[in-house]
Amino acid sequence: DIQMTQSPSSLPASLGDRVTMTCRASQDIGNYLRWFQQKPGKSPRLMIYGATNLAAGVPSRFSGSRSGSDYSLTISSLESEDMSDYYCLQSKESPFTFGSGTKLEIK
């Protein structure tokens, strides 16, 4: 199975900060990369698909990018509602695989 290495596991940040988290794929996945947000007690929410495309209803402060086998999720100006867990997922090859998650928390 394709392995997704996600970092950092914890990301302390302040409101208004620009933050970035990254996933690295163990083999080529093209742009078959999704990002999810998960708040405590809630189901995951799709934020980014195709590595760079914003899902419906997602604020424009979120963006996705790719550099080689590294995929990043960036929040341009952190708001309190963004404090959540974030997961990447590769959907290039079945079975799809998740990264281990990044916990975004207030510094």
Next chain:
Amino acid sequence: QVQLKESGPVLVQASETLSLTCTVSGFSLTNYGVIWVRQPPGKGLELMGIIWRNGNTEYNSALKSRLSINRDTSKSQVFLKMNSLQTDDTAIYYCTDVQLVYWGQGVMVTVSS
């Protein structure tokens, strides 16, 4: 609108078999696949398996020997069965559409020793 809902027992004994149902509405299982995902308490997401719109299935390598997923298209239901449960199978179990846009609320399953 698209909805998915998981149902099944909340408490299962170790060594027994877990049976869960995902009932979907707003789309046909012959047009879209369904994925099962689980999440142990305080831990990350794990994709368990997929049933594609043609009925083919694919499973997480680590669970393949214990897991089966099938469906009843006439009832818009997808079924997960996993045998030889252990306490580390305690988790919230979610079903989601194959695009991972629409998710059920999840069902918390506790495996008791």
